Amino acid sequence: MDVLLRAENLTKRYGSVTALDHVTFEIGATVTGLLGANGAGKSTAIKLFLGLTRPTSGRAEVLGREAGRDEQVRARLGYMPEHDCLPSAVSAAEFLTHMAETSGLPPRHARVRAADTLRHVGLFEERYRAIGGYSTGMKQRVKLAQALVHDPVLVLLDEPTAGLDPPGREEMLALIRRTHREFGISLVMSSHLMGDVERTCERILVLENGRVVEEGETSTFTEASETLYIEVTAHRPELIAALAERDVTATEDGGSLVVDDVSGEDYDRIRDALVAAGAPLRRLAPRRRTLSELFQPGGADGKDTA
Protein backbone atom coordinates (compact mmCIF):
# COMPACT_ATOMS: atom_id res chain seq x y z
CA MET A 1 0.00 0.00 0.00
CA ASP A 2 1.30 3.45 -0.94
CA VAL A 3 1.26 5.41 2.28
CA LEU A 4 -0.06 8.94 1.72
CA LEU A 5 -0.59 9.95 5.34
CA ARG A 6 1.27 8.69 8.38
CA ALA A 7 0.69 9.60 12.02
CA GLU A 8 3.38 8.57 14.47
CA ASN A 9 2.55 8.93 18.12
CA LEU A 10 0.66 12.06 17.13
CA THR A 11 -0.72 14.18 19.94
CA LYS A 12 -2.56 17.49 19.89
CA ARG A 13 -3.68 19.31 22.99
CA TYR A 14 -5.69 22.52 23.18
CA GLY A 15 -4.97 23.68 26.72
CA SER A 16 -6.28 20.95 29.00
CA VAL A 17 -8.24 19.26 26.21
CA THR A 18 -6.51 16.40 24.39
CA ALA A 19 -7.89 16.23 20.86
CA LEU A 20 -5.53 13.48 19.68
CA ASP A 21 -3.73 11.21 22.09
CA HIS A 22 -0.58 9.43 20.82
CA VAL A 23 -2.23 7.99 17.71
CA THR A 24 -0.30 5.98 15.14
CA PHE A 25 -1.80 4.99 11.80
CA GLU A 26 -1.25 5.01 8.07
CA ILE A 27 -3.60 5.94 5.25
CA GLY A 28 -3.04 4.70 1.72
CA ALA A 29 -4.18 5.49 -1.80
CA THR A 30 -7.87 4.75 -1.52
CA VAL A 31 -11.02 6.25 -0.02
CA THR A 32 -10.64 6.22 3.74
CA GLY A 33 -13.21 7.17 6.30
CA LEU A 34 -12.31 8.82 9.59
CA LEU A 35 -15.25 7.82 11.69
CA GLY A 36 -16.02 9.17 15.10
CA ALA A 37 -18.37 11.23 17.20
CA ASN A 38 -18.04 14.99 17.48
CA GLY A 39 -14.87 15.75 19.41
CA ALA A 40 -13.28 12.39 18.58
CA GLY A 41 -10.33 14.13 16.91
CA LYS A 42 -11.20 13.79 13.21
CA SER A 43 -11.00 17.47 12.25
CA THR A 44 -7.88 17.92 14.36
CA ALA A 45 -6.19 15.02 12.53
CA ILE A 46 -7.08 16.60 9.18
CA LYS A 47 -5.78 20.02 10.25
CA LEU A 48 -2.54 18.46 11.47
CA PHE A 49 -1.99 16.74 8.13
CA LEU A 50 -2.71 19.97 6.29
CA GLY A 51 -0.28 21.90 8.47
CA LEU A 52 -3.05 24.26 9.63
CA THR A 53 -2.06 23.53 13.20
CA ARG A 54 1.11 22.11 14.77
CA PRO A 55 1.19 18.87 16.77
CA THR A 56 1.90 19.03 20.49
CA SER A 57 4.12 15.98 20.03
CA GLY A 58 4.64 13.20 17.54
CA ARG A 59 4.79 13.46 13.80
CA ALA A 60 2.29 13.89 10.96
CA GLU A 61 3.60 12.97 7.51
CA VAL A 62 1.97 13.78 4.18
CA LEU A 63 3.28 12.19 0.97
CA GLY A 64 6.48 11.26 2.79
CA ARG A 65 7.18 14.78 4.14
CA GLU A 66 6.47 16.35 7.49
CA ALA A 67 3.06 18.02 7.35
CA GLY A 68 3.03 21.76 6.73
CA ARG A 69 6.76 22.01 6.06
CA ASP A 70 6.88 21.55 2.29
CA GLU A 71 4.86 23.99 0.21
CA GLN A 72 5.17 21.81 -2.89
CA VAL A 73 3.46 18.95 -1.06
CA ARG A 74 0.54 21.28 -0.36
CA ALA A 75 0.17 21.83 -4.11
CA ARG A 76 -0.71 18.12 -4.32
CA LEU A 77 -3.34 18.24 -1.56
CA GLY A 78 -6.96 19.29 -1.60
CA TYR A 79 -9.04 20.28 1.40
CA MET A 80 -12.75 20.63 1.82
CA PRO A 81 -13.44 22.21 5.22
CA GLU A 82 -16.53 21.52 7.25
CA HIS A 83 -17.12 25.20 7.97
CA ASP A 84 -18.19 27.90 5.50
CA CYS A 85 -15.26 28.97 3.39
CA LEU A 86 -16.75 30.46 0.25
CA PRO A 87 -16.85 34.14 -0.69
CA SER A 88 -20.41 35.16 -1.49
CA ALA A 89 -19.82 37.98 -3.98
CA VAL A 90 -17.91 36.09 -6.69
CA SER A 91 -19.06 33.44 -9.15
CA ALA A 92 -18.06 29.80 -8.79
CA ALA A 93 -16.10 30.01 -12.08
CA GLU A 94 -14.09 33.01 -10.90
CA PHE A 95 -13.47 31.54 -7.46
CA LEU A 96 -12.31 28.19 -8.79
CA THR A 97 -10.07 29.80 -11.38
CA HIS A 98 -8.49 31.87 -8.64
CA MET A 99 -8.00 28.83 -6.40
CA ALA A 100 -6.41 26.91 -9.27
CA GLU A 101 -4.04 29.81 -9.94
CA THR A 102 -3.18 30.01 -6.26
CA SER A 103 -2.18 26.35 -6.45
CA GLY A 104 0.23 27.19 -9.25
CA LEU A 105 -1.74 26.58 -12.44
CA PRO A 106 -1.20 29.09 -15.28
CA PRO A 107 -4.25 31.39 -15.79
CA ARG A 108 -5.46 29.79 -19.04
CA HIS A 109 -5.10 26.27 -17.72
CA ALA A 110 -6.78 27.35 -14.47
CA ARG A 111 -9.86 28.60 -16.34
CA VAL A 112 -10.19 25.31 -18.25
CA ARG A 113 -9.70 23.25 -15.09
CA ALA A 114 -12.27 25.36 -13.24
CA ALA A 115 -14.88 24.75 -15.95
CA ASP A 116 -14.08 21.00 -16.08
CA THR A 117 -14.28 20.64 -12.32
CA LEU A 118 -17.56 22.52 -12.12
CA ARG A 119 -18.92 20.20 -14.80
CA HIS A 120 -17.75 17.21 -12.72
CA VAL A 121 -19.65 18.43 -9.64
CA GLY A 122 -22.73 19.33 -11.69
CA LEU A 123 -22.51 23.12 -11.51
CA PHE A 124 -21.43 23.92 -15.05
CA GLU A 125 -24.69 25.69 -15.93
CA GLU A 126 -24.63 27.74 -12.74
CA ARG A 127 -20.96 28.66 -12.84
CA TYR A 128 -21.38 32.39 -13.52
CA ARG A 129 -23.83 32.97 -10.69
CA ALA A 130 -22.56 34.54 -7.45
CA ILE A 131 -21.91 31.84 -4.85
CA GLY A 132 -23.97 33.78 -2.28
CA GLY A 133 -27.14 32.78 -4.17
CA TYR A 134 -26.37 29.04 -4.14
CA SER A 135 -28.23 26.46 -2.06
CA THR A 136 -26.42 24.55 0.71
CA GLY A 137 -25.98 21.54 -1.56
CA MET A 138 -24.52 23.66 -4.34
CA LYS A 139 -22.13 25.35 -1.91
CA GLN A 140 -20.96 21.93 -0.69
CA ARG A 141 -20.26 21.00 -4.31
CA VAL A 142 -18.29 24.22 -4.85
CA LYS A 143 -16.30 23.35 -1.72
CA LEU A 144 -15.54 19.94 -3.16
CA ALA A 145 -14.71 21.46 -6.56
CA GLN A 146 -12.17 23.90 -5.12
CA ALA A 147 -10.47 20.94 -3.43
CA LEU A 148 -10.22 19.12 -6.78
CA VAL A 149 -9.53 21.98 -9.18
CA HIS A 150 -5.74 21.70 -9.10
CA ASP A 151 -5.79 17.93 -9.68
CA PRO A 152 -4.42 16.87 -6.29
CA VAL A 153 -3.12 13.43 -5.34
CA LEU A 154 -5.02 13.39 -2.08
CA VAL A 155 -8.12 15.25 -0.90
CA LEU A 156 -9.14 15.61 2.73
CA LEU A 157 -12.86 16.08 3.24
CA ASP A 158 -14.07 17.27 6.62
CA GLU A 159 -17.70 16.21 7.11
CA PRO A 160 -18.61 16.62 3.42
CA THR A 161 -22.29 15.84 3.97
CA ALA A 162 -22.78 18.26 6.85
CA GLY A 163 -26.00 20.24 6.51
CA LEU A 164 -27.26 18.30 3.49
CA ASP A 165 -30.70 16.75 3.19
CA PRO A 166 -30.90 12.99 2.37
CA PRO A 167 -30.94 13.43 -1.45
CA GLY A 168 -28.10 15.96 -1.18
CA ARG A 169 -26.12 13.52 0.95
CA GLU A 170 -26.57 10.75 -1.59
CA GLU A 171 -25.42 13.05 -4.40
CA MET A 172 -22.36 14.14 -2.47
CA LEU A 173 -21.39 10.56 -1.57
CA ALA A 174 -21.86 9.48 -5.18
CA LEU A 175 -19.68 12.39 -6.26
CA ILE A 176 -16.94 11.36 -3.84
CA ARG A 177 -17.00 7.77 -5.11
CA ARG A 178 -16.98 8.99 -8.71
CA THR A 179 -14.04 11.31 -8.01
CA HIS A 180 -11.96 8.35 -6.83
CA ARG A 181 -13.14 6.05 -9.60
CA GLU A 182 -12.78 8.47 -12.52
CA PHE A 183 -9.79 10.57 -11.50
CA GLY A 184 -7.92 8.12 -9.29
CA ILE A 185 -7.72 10.75 -6.55
CA SER A 186 -7.39 9.34 -3.05
CA LEU A 187 -9.73 10.76 -0.47
CA VAL A 188 -9.91 10.88 3.28
CA MET A 189 -13.37 11.66 4.53
CA SER A 190 -14.23 12.45 8.11
CA SER A 191 -17.76 11.81 9.25
CA HIS A 192 -19.80 10.98 12.29
CA LEU A 193 -22.36 9.29 10.03
CA MET A 194 -21.53 5.63 9.77
CA GLY A 195 -23.83 5.06 6.83
CA ASP A 196 -21.92 7.67 4.81
CA VAL A 197 -18.57 6.10 5.59
CA GLU A 198 -19.80 2.57 4.95
CA ARG A 199 -21.23 3.45 1.55
CA THR A 200 -18.29 5.52 0.40
CA CYS A 201 -15.05 4.31 1.95
CA GLU A 202 -12.93 1.26 1.29
CA ARG A 203 -11.03 1.64 4.55
CA ILE A 204 -12.18 2.87 7.92
CA LEU A 205 -10.39 4.32 10.87
CA VAL A 206 -12.50 4.77 13.97
CA LEU A 207 -11.50 7.49 16.42
CA GLU A 208 -12.84 7.79 19.93
CA ASN A 209 -11.73 10.42 22.43
CA GLY A 210 -8.61 11.14 20.42
CA ARG A 211 -7.56 7.50 20.08
CA VAL A 212 -7.80 4.98 17.24
CA VAL A 213 -10.12 2.20 18.37
CA GLU A 214 -10.59 0.29 15.11
CA GLU A 215 -9.09 0.33 11.64
CA GLY A 216 -9.27 -1.85 8.57
CA GLU A 217 -11.11 -2.57 5.33
CA THR A 218 -14.81 -1.73 5.41
CA SER A 219 -15.62 -5.20 4.07
CA THR A 220 -13.62 -6.82 6.89
CA PHE A 221 -15.78 -5.14 9.49
CA THR A 222 -19.01 -6.14 7.85
CA GLU A 223 -17.95 -9.67 6.72
CA ALA A 224 -16.76 -10.58 10.17
CA SER A 225 -20.20 -9.90 11.45
CA GLU A 226 -22.37 -11.63 8.87
CA THR A 227 -25.79 -12.38 10.23
CA LEU A 228 -28.13 -15.11 9.02
CA TYR A 229 -31.89 -14.81 9.09
CA ILE A 230 -33.87 -18.06 9.24
CA GLU A 231 -37.60 -18.09 8.79
CA VAL A 232 -39.58 -21.29 9.26
CA THR A 233 -43.32 -21.87 9.05
CA ALA A 234 -43.44 -24.31 12.03
CA HIS A 235 -41.38 -26.07 14.74
CA ARG A 236 -39.43 -23.00 15.72
CA PRO A 237 -38.65 -24.10 19.34
CA GLU A 238 -37.47 -27.47 18.03
CA LEU A 239 -35.19 -25.75 15.56
CA ILE A 240 -33.67 -23.54 18.26
CA ALA A 241 -32.97 -26.66 20.35
CA ALA A 242 -31.50 -28.52 17.37
CA LEU A 243 -29.25 -25.58 16.62
CA ALA A 244 -28.14 -25.38 20.25
CA GLU A 245 -27.24 -29.08 20.17
CA ARG A 246 -24.94 -28.24 17.26
CA ASP A 247 -23.33 -25.24 19.08
CA VAL A 248 -25.17 -22.67 16.97
CA THR A 249 -26.80 -19.90 19.00
CA ALA A 250 -29.97 -18.53 17.50
CA THR A 251 -32.02 -15.66 18.88
CA GLU A 252 -35.58 -14.75 18.06
CA ASP A 253 -36.11 -11.52 16.17
CA GLY A 254 -39.76 -11.00 15.39
CA GLY A 255 -40.83 -13.84 13.16
CA SER A 256 -37.27 -14.87 12.34
CA LEU A 257 -34.36 -16.57 14.01
CA VAL A 258 -31.09 -14.70 13.87
CA VAL A 259 -27.68 -16.35 13.93
CA ASP A 260 -24.78 -13.93 14.40
CA ASP A 261 -21.22 -14.28 13.11
CA VAL A 262 -21.94 -17.13 10.74
CA SER A 263 -18.99 -19.06 9.39
CA GLY A 264 -18.88 -21.56 6.49
CA GLU A 265 -19.31 -24.63 8.75
CA ASP A 266 -22.34 -23.11 10.44
CA TYR A 267 -24.34 -23.45 7.21
CA ASP A 268 -23.93 -27.27 7.35
CA ARG A 269 -24.99 -27.33 11.00
CA ILE A 270 -28.03 -25.18 10.28
CA ARG A 271 -29.03 -27.50 7.42
CA ASP A 272 -28.73 -30.53 9.73
CA ALA A 273 -30.71 -28.78 12.47
CA LEU A 274 -33.50 -27.89 10.05
CA VAL A 275 -33.75 -31.55 8.99
CA ALA A 276 -33.60 -32.82 12.57
CA ALA A 277 -36.29 -30.40 13.76
CA GLY A 278 -38.47 -31.07 10.73
CA ALA A 279 -38.95 -27.33 10.34
CA PRO A 280 -40.29 -26.22 6.93
CA LEU A 281 -37.96 -23.50 5.69
CA ARG A 282 -39.51 -20.35 4.27
CA ARG A 283 -36.42 -18.12 4.02
CA LEU A 284 -32.69 -18.36 4.72
CA ALA A 285 -30.99 -15.02 4.06
CA PRO A 286 -27.55 -13.79 5.00
CA ARG A 287 -27.19 -10.10 5.80
CA ARG A 288 -24.07 -8.12 6.54
CA ARG A 289 -24.39 -6.00 9.62
CA THR A 290 -23.99 -2.30 9.13
CA LEU A 291 -21.27 -0.32 10.84
CA SER A 292 -23.85 1.38 12.98
CA GLU A 293 -24.89 -2.01 14.36
CA LEU A 294 -21.24 -2.80 14.96
CA PHE A 295 -20.31 0.33 16.84
CA GLN A 296 -23.47 1.34 18.59
CA PRO A 297 -24.54 0.01 22.01
CA GLY A 298 -26.00 -3.41 21.62
CA GLY A 299 -23.97 -4.04 18.46
CA ALA A 300 -21.66 -6.97 18.03
CA ASP A 301 -18.86 -5.29 19.94
CA GLY A 302 -21.05 -3.26 22.16
CA LYS A 303 -18.95 -0.19 21.38
CA ASP A 304 -20.28 3.33 21.35
CA THR A 305 -17.82 5.06 19.10
CA ALA A 306 -20.16 7.10 17.04
Next chain:
Amino acid sequence: MLAVYKDGLRTAMGLGRGGKAKILPWLFIAASIIPALVFALVAGAVDRLAADFSEELDLPSHADYYSIAGVVLFLFAAAVGPELFCPDRSSGTISLYLVRPLRTTDYAIARWAALATVMVLIAWLPQLVLLAGLVFGATDPGSYLANHWSDIPRFLISGVVIAIYVSTIASLAAAFAKRRAYAAVFLVGLLILSTSVISGVADTLRDGAGRWVALLSVGDVPLYVNDVIFGEQTSSIEAASDLSDIVRVAWFVVVVAAAGTIFLGRYRRLSL
Protein backbone atom coordinates in the same frame (compact mmCIF):
# COMPACT_ATOMS: atom_id res chain seq x y z
CA MET B 1 1.41 34.77 -4.59
CA LEU B 2 0.79 36.56 -7.91
CA ALA B 3 -2.69 35.03 -8.02
CA VAL B 4 -3.51 36.41 -4.56
CA TYR B 5 -2.14 39.81 -5.63
CA LYS B 6 -4.25 39.83 -8.79
CA ASP B 7 -7.34 38.78 -6.86
CA GLY B 8 -6.60 41.57 -4.39
CA LEU B 9 -6.54 44.13 -7.20
CA ARG B 10 -9.87 42.87 -8.52
CA THR B 11 -11.41 42.85 -5.04
CA ALA B 12 -10.18 46.39 -4.31
CA MET B 13 -11.70 47.71 -7.53
CA GLY B 14 -14.83 45.54 -7.29
CA LEU B 15 -14.04 43.82 -10.60
CA GLY B 16 -15.76 40.48 -11.17
CA ARG B 17 -18.12 41.33 -8.29
CA GLY B 18 -21.63 42.68 -8.28
CA GLY B 19 -22.55 46.32 -8.80
CA LYS B 20 -22.55 47.10 -5.07
CA ALA B 21 -18.88 46.14 -4.74
CA LYS B 22 -17.96 48.64 -7.44
CA ILE B 23 -19.74 51.66 -5.94
CA LEU B 24 -17.31 52.45 -3.13
CA PRO B 25 -13.97 52.25 -5.01
CA TRP B 26 -15.20 54.17 -8.02
CA LEU B 27 -16.88 56.77 -5.83
CA PHE B 28 -13.54 57.42 -4.11
CA ILE B 29 -11.71 57.53 -7.43
CA ALA B 30 -14.18 60.14 -8.65
CA ALA B 31 -13.88 62.03 -5.35
CA SER B 32 -10.10 62.21 -5.73
CA ILE B 33 -10.14 63.22 -9.40
CA ILE B 34 -12.86 65.89 -9.30
CA PRO B 35 -10.88 68.39 -7.16
CA ALA B 36 -7.88 67.92 -9.46
CA LEU B 37 -10.10 68.54 -12.46
CA VAL B 38 -11.51 71.70 -10.88
CA PHE B 39 -8.02 72.96 -9.95
CA ALA B 40 -6.77 72.26 -13.46
CA LEU B 41 -9.71 74.10 -15.05
CA VAL B 42 -9.39 77.05 -12.66
CA ALA B 43 -5.63 77.27 -13.22
CA GLY B 44 -6.10 77.15 -16.99
CA ALA B 45 -8.89 79.71 -16.96
CA VAL B 46 -6.98 82.13 -14.73
CA ASP B 47 -3.86 81.81 -16.86
CA ARG B 48 -5.74 82.51 -20.05
CA LEU B 49 -8.29 85.08 -18.93
CA ALA B 50 -6.30 87.00 -16.33
CA ALA B 51 -2.65 86.11 -16.81
CA ASP B 52 -1.57 89.07 -14.70
CA PHE B 53 -3.31 87.68 -11.63
CA SER B 54 -2.10 84.14 -11.93
CA GLU B 55 1.16 84.85 -10.18
CA GLU B 56 -0.59 86.58 -7.31
CA LEU B 57 -3.24 83.93 -6.86
CA ASP B 58 -2.25 81.03 -4.66
CA LEU B 59 -3.42 78.30 -7.02
CA PRO B 60 -3.23 74.70 -5.80
CA SER B 61 -0.04 72.99 -6.90
CA HIS B 62 1.18 69.39 -7.04
CA ALA B 63 2.69 69.88 -3.58
CA ASP B 64 -0.63 71.00 -2.11
CA TYR B 65 -2.68 68.31 -3.72
CA TYR B 66 -1.77 65.47 -1.36
CA SER B 67 -2.52 67.58 1.70
CA ILE B 68 -6.00 68.19 0.24
CA ALA B 69 -6.59 64.69 -1.17
CA GLY B 70 -4.73 62.89 1.65
CA VAL B 71 -7.96 62.53 3.62
CA VAL B 72 -9.69 60.96 0.61
CA LEU B 73 -6.78 58.53 0.17
CA PHE B 74 -6.86 57.62 3.85
CA LEU B 75 -10.63 57.09 3.76
CA PHE B 76 -10.30 55.00 0.60
CA ALA B 77 -7.72 52.77 2.29
CA ALA B 78 -9.95 52.56 5.38
CA ALA B 79 -12.88 51.42 3.24
CA VAL B 80 -11.12 49.10 0.80
CA GLY B 81 -8.22 47.75 2.91
CA PRO B 82 -10.41 45.75 5.30
CA GLU B 83 -12.29 44.37 2.29
CA LEU B 84 -9.07 42.60 1.25
CA PHE B 85 -8.43 40.94 4.59
CA CYS B 86 -11.52 40.66 6.83
CA PRO B 87 -13.92 38.68 4.60
CA ASP B 88 -11.30 35.97 3.97
CA ARG B 89 -10.96 35.47 7.71
CA SER B 90 -14.63 35.84 8.64
CA SER B 91 -15.87 33.58 5.83
CA GLY B 92 -13.12 31.01 6.44
CA THR B 93 -11.69 31.37 2.92
CA ILE B 94 -8.28 31.99 4.50
CA SER B 95 -8.10 28.25 5.34
CA LEU B 96 -8.25 27.47 1.62
CA TYR B 97 -5.26 29.73 1.00
CA LEU B 98 -3.29 28.27 3.88
CA VAL B 99 -3.52 24.71 2.52
CA ARG B 100 -2.13 25.83 -0.83
CA PRO B 101 1.56 26.35 -1.64
CA LEU B 102 1.60 29.72 0.05
CA ARG B 103 2.83 30.96 3.43
CA THR B 104 0.59 33.13 5.57
CA THR B 105 3.05 35.99 5.18
CA ASP B 106 3.02 35.53 1.37
CA TYR B 107 -0.74 35.92 1.47
CA ALA B 108 -0.50 39.03 3.67
CA ILE B 109 2.21 40.64 1.51
CA ALA B 110 0.30 39.90 -1.71
CA ARG B 111 -2.87 41.47 -0.33
CA TRP B 112 -0.93 44.48 1.00
CA ALA B 113 0.81 44.91 -2.36
CA ALA B 114 -2.55 44.86 -4.14
CA LEU B 115 -3.89 47.56 -1.85
CA ALA B 116 -0.71 49.62 -2.20
CA THR B 117 -0.86 49.34 -6.01
CA VAL B 118 -4.43 50.60 -6.09
CA MET B 119 -3.51 53.39 -3.69
CA VAL B 120 -0.54 54.43 -5.86
CA LEU B 121 -2.78 54.60 -8.92
CA ILE B 122 -5.41 56.59 -7.05
CA ALA B 123 -2.73 58.96 -5.72
CA TRP B 124 -1.16 59.47 -9.16
CA LEU B 125 -4.29 59.74 -11.27
CA PRO B 126 -5.50 63.14 -9.95
CA GLN B 127 -1.95 64.47 -10.07
CA LEU B 128 -1.74 63.49 -13.74
CA VAL B 129 -5.11 65.17 -14.37
CA LEU B 130 -3.83 68.28 -12.58
CA LEU B 131 -0.60 68.19 -14.58
CA ALA B 132 -2.51 67.88 -17.84
CA GLY B 133 -4.72 70.79 -16.82
CA LEU B 134 -1.79 72.96 -15.80
CA VAL B 135 0.23 72.14 -18.95
CA PHE B 136 -2.57 72.54 -21.47
CA GLY B 137 -4.08 75.46 -19.57
CA ALA B 138 -0.81 77.38 -19.70
CA THR B 139 -0.39 79.95 -22.48
CA ASP B 140 2.90 78.28 -23.32
CA PRO B 141 2.74 74.58 -22.39
CA GLY B 142 6.35 74.01 -23.46
CA SER B 143 7.80 76.60 -21.14
CA TYR B 144 5.45 75.49 -18.32
CA LEU B 145 6.82 71.97 -18.59
CA ALA B 146 10.40 73.21 -18.80
CA ASN B 147 9.90 75.25 -15.62
CA HIS B 148 7.93 72.64 -13.67
CA TRP B 149 9.23 69.24 -14.90
CA SER B 150 10.71 68.44 -11.48
CA ASP B 151 7.19 68.31 -10.01
CA ILE B 152 6.57 65.10 -11.96
CA PRO B 153 9.07 62.81 -10.17
CA ARG B 154 8.18 64.57 -6.92
CA PHE B 155 4.48 63.81 -7.07
CA LEU B 156 5.20 60.29 -8.30
CA ILE B 157 7.51 59.57 -5.35
CA SER B 158 5.24 61.35 -2.91
CA GLY B 159 2.28 59.31 -4.20
CA VAL B 160 4.18 56.10 -3.52
CA VAL B 161 5.05 57.30 -0.01
CA ILE B 162 1.41 58.09 0.82
CA ALA B 163 0.20 54.82 -0.75
CA ILE B 164 2.67 52.73 1.27
CA TYR B 165 1.71 54.52 4.46
CA VAL B 166 -2.09 54.33 4.18
CA SER B 167 -1.95 50.73 2.87
CA THR B 168 0.18 49.61 5.80
CA ILE B 169 -1.96 51.32 8.44
CA ALA B 170 -5.19 50.02 6.86
CA SER B 171 -3.76 46.49 6.56
CA LEU B 172 -2.69 46.53 10.19
CA ALA B 173 -6.16 47.55 11.39
CA ALA B 174 -7.78 44.98 9.09
CA ALA B 175 -5.48 42.22 10.35
CA PHE B 176 -6.92 42.55 13.85
CA ALA B 177 -10.54 43.47 13.10
CA LYS B 178 -13.12 40.71 12.99
CA ARG B 179 -15.33 42.64 10.60
CA ARG B 180 -14.41 45.13 7.91
CA ALA B 181 -16.80 47.73 9.35
CA TYR B 182 -14.92 47.66 12.67
CA ALA B 183 -11.61 48.26 10.90
CA ALA B 184 -13.04 51.06 8.75
CA VAL B 185 -14.67 52.81 11.71
CA PHE B 186 -11.47 52.47 13.75
CA LEU B 187 -9.35 53.97 10.95
CA VAL B 188 -11.70 56.87 10.30
CA GLY B 189 -11.98 57.54 14.03
CA LEU B 190 -8.21 57.41 14.39
CA LEU B 191 -7.76 59.87 11.55
CA ILE B 192 -10.36 62.36 12.80
CA LEU B 193 -9.35 62.13 16.46
CA SER B 194 -5.61 62.24 15.96
CA THR B 195 -5.73 65.05 13.40
CA SER B 196 -8.08 67.27 15.39
CA VAL B 197 -6.58 66.61 18.84
CA ILE B 198 -2.92 66.57 17.80
CA SER B 199 -3.11 69.65 15.61
CA GLY B 200 -4.79 71.57 18.43
CA VAL B 201 -2.30 70.43 21.06
CA ALA B 202 0.79 70.75 18.84
CA ASP B 203 0.03 74.31 17.79
CA THR B 204 -0.63 75.51 21.36
CA LEU B 205 2.50 73.97 22.87
CA ARG B 206 5.51 76.25 23.01
CA ASP B 207 9.27 75.73 23.42
CA GLY B 208 9.45 73.39 20.43
CA ALA B 209 7.52 70.56 22.11
CA GLY B 210 4.68 70.99 19.63
CA ARG B 211 6.73 69.64 16.75
CA TRP B 212 7.23 66.30 18.53
CA VAL B 213 3.54 66.07 19.35
CA ALA B 214 2.82 66.80 15.67
CA LEU B 215 4.49 63.50 14.80
CA LEU B 216 1.60 61.67 16.44
CA SER B 217 -0.94 62.94 13.92
CA VAL B 218 -1.69 59.73 12.02
CA GLY B 219 -2.95 61.43 8.89
CA ASP B 220 -0.05 63.85 8.61
CA VAL B 221 2.92 61.44 8.79
CA PRO B 222 3.18 60.93 4.99
CA LEU B 223 2.46 64.63 4.39
CA TYR B 224 5.58 65.51 6.37
CA VAL B 225 7.56 63.45 3.84
CA ASN B 226 5.59 65.08 1.01
CA ASP B 227 6.81 68.44 2.37
CA VAL B 228 10.40 67.17 2.32
CA ILE B 229 10.02 66.01 -1.29
CA PHE B 230 8.51 69.30 -2.49
CA GLY B 231 10.51 71.48 -0.15
CA GLU B 232 7.53 73.41 1.17
CA GLN B 233 5.12 73.26 4.09
CA THR B 234 1.73 71.82 3.15
CA SER B 235 0.75 70.07 6.36
CA SER B 236 -1.96 71.86 8.33
CA ILE B 237 -0.04 71.56 11.62
CA GLU B 238 2.09 74.70 11.93
CA ALA B 239 4.34 73.24 14.64
CA ALA B 240 5.50 70.54 12.22
CA SER B 241 7.40 73.15 10.23
CA ASP B 242 10.09 73.02 12.93
CA LEU B 243 10.81 69.35 12.23
CA SER B 244 13.97 68.60 10.33
CA ASP B 245 13.83 66.62 7.09
CA ILE B 246 15.67 63.67 8.63
CA VAL B 247 13.22 63.44 11.52
CA ARG B 248 10.23 63.56 9.14
CA VAL B 249 11.58 60.77 6.92
CA ALA B 250 12.89 58.67 9.83
CA TRP B 251 9.53 58.91 11.64
CA PHE B 252 7.73 57.79 8.49
CA VAL B 253 10.08 54.80 8.14
CA VAL B 254 9.71 53.88 11.82
CA VAL B 255 5.89 54.02 11.73
CA VAL B 256 5.63 52.00 8.50
CA ALA B 257 8.22 49.44 9.65
CA ALA B 258 6.56 48.99 13.04
CA ALA B 259 3.06 48.71 11.57
CA GLY B 260 4.32 46.33 8.86
CA THR B 261 6.11 44.12 11.39
CA ILE B 262 3.05 43.82 13.63
CA PHE B 263 0.85 43.17 10.59
CA LEU B 264 3.09 40.38 9.27
CA GLY B 265 3.54 38.97 12.78
CA ARG B 266 -0.21 38.71 13.11
CA TYR B 267 -0.43 36.64 9.91
CA ARG B 268 2.67 34.59 10.75
CA ARG B 269 0.98 33.40 13.95
CA LEU B 270 -2.36 32.80 12.27
CA SER B 271 -3.56 29.25 12.87
CA LEU B 272 -6.93 27.63 12.46
